[in-house]
Amino acid sequence: MKIRVYYEDTDAGGIVYHSNYLNFCERARSHLFFDAGRSPILEEGHFVAKHLEADYIKSAKLGDVLDVKTSLVEMKNASLTLLQQVYREDEKLFEMTIVLVFIDFAGKMSKIPPMEREFFLAL
Template identity: 40%
Template sequence: MGHQHSIRVYYEDTDAGGIVYYANYLKFFERARTEWLRNLGTEQDELLEHSIGFVVKRVEMDNHAPARFNQLLCIQSEIVELKRASLVFKQTIISPSDTRLVSAIIKVACVNLSSMKPQAIPANILEEFKRVV
């Protein structure tokens, strides 16, 4: 079971030709993962209070077709691998006409922000992730 999040392309997201600048897709993916975590009952500011963060370790991204100014995009996310201190997301950005625009595999690690060392995903979050895998 995955998650879907909609996002509108704003002028600030595009280049001079009205096409989304490639690096902004990473921001869209991040927002979708944050909203999914929120939907599962966890706010990242609560994690920060305990010096816990999720950091991107690896990204593999393919651009299939351009997104354009003012489009309403759908970001589909699913967890394809779940470990004690990391997880891998498969994320896809879909156009209003159901065209696959961008796809990515993103590995995220849970870290202690004080030491920047890996740490186990908190048990309550891990259980929520297991429920949706």
């Protein structure tokens, strides 16, 4: 997913503020669903972040066009791990792994429904 860096994404020096990389990755995860004509809020529940590890490699700057790439690392019964990388052209700027847990609308961890399993396996 392509993202343009706007003034609101940066600090006073025009460098992307560190927490905005997480926002860019969140937006890219939502777009996985939107691009497939679906909603991230599912009939059975939704995914929540449980754990993430981030590596800030290089800085993005005001006006840059970034590409967020998402791939599946691992899937368990009720959770999945994604790798998300942010690039400026061919230069990797940021990388994180995030563990998402599927919860039902009562707030309980639940098995990932078959349709969602297929959706993420296709990444």
